[in-house]
Amino acid sequence: MVQSVERALEILECIAHAGGAAHLNEIARETRLKPTTAHNILKTLHALGYVRRREKNTRYYLGDRILNLARVAGNDSGLRRTLRPALEAMAEQTGETVFVAVPSGDEVYFLDAIESLKPLKAASQEGQxxxxxxxxxxxxxxxxxxxxxxxxxxxxxxxxxxxxxxxxDATAERGYALDQENYLPGLNCVAVPWIDDGEVRAGFGLSGPTRRLPLETLTELAETMSGIVARI
Structure with missing residues (x-):
């Protein structure tokens, strides 16, 4: 076996067994590694996205790349059930096509969607x-x-x-994302985050024809969607 790979996997398993977060000394003790060795491996895992740090917190957490791999291997039925009521509320209040998406590896996976009943609408991308x-x-x-x-x-x-x-940077500053005919001509979209335990786990999106969803309307819809997400 390749020792460095074996040690990295042991560290990830240690963090998982500790409930998803652990201090450096705890990791070194459980894996029987020198703290400096464990720290160097953790730095590499952090750079690659397999572990993460939180502000004003000395523990190491499982990173988004590990969580995304788990998503690819597992199923999202539980998450879908949790977020479905909010998705239904958005569809009812806006009348547009709405969806829930999650990061999956280096792609976006459309977990769930409700298509608009209006004749001119954005199509559902559920499962894509x-x-x-x-x-x-x-x-x-x-x-x-x-x-x-x-x-x-x-x-x-x-x-x-x-x-x-x-x-x-603009998306991070305002808290929601906008797409004005960038993804598809004639289609505008707005997306807001769902934050769980301090981390963005999924996003809610809304899309529709450009003429029905100008920038001012998209901004108003972002506020409506964020209010619904806050009640999850």
Whole structure:
């Protein structure tokens, strides 16, 4: 076996067995590694998104990349049931196509959706996967999950273009994401985050024809959606 890989996996298992978070000394003790060795491995895992740190907190947590791998391997029926009432409330209050999406690896996975009853509408993408870059929901995850942003944009920034950083920063500042005909001509979208235990776990999106959803309307809908999400 490759020792460095074995040690990294032992550290991840240690954090998992500790309930998803553990201090460095605890990790070193349980894995029988020197604290300096454990720290160096944790630094690499953190850079890759497999563990994360929280502000003013010395513990190491399982990162979004581990959680996304678990999502790919498992099923999201429990999360879907939890978020479905909020999705139904959004559909009823707005009359537009609404959806719930989650980060899955380096893609966006559309977990659930309710299609608008209006003749001119956005189609449901439930069950589909799309690239992280290029949509409002992707911007939302890139803005709220720093390790995902570093991983996605670091090696590919030259191919994606410099404007993406400004869009992500703007999304982070206002708290919700906008897409005005970027993903698809004639279609506008707004997306708001669902935060659980201090971390963005999913995003709610709404999409519809550009002529029905100008910027002013999208901003109003973001407030409506955020209010519904706050009651989950």
């Amino acid at each position: 996967r799309t690239p992280m870059v290029g949509s409002a929901i992707g911007l939302l995850f890139l803005a709220h999950i720093p390790s995902l942003r570093r991983r996605m944009l670091g090696p590919h920034a030259d191919r994606i273009g410099p404007s993406i950083d400004a869009e992500i």
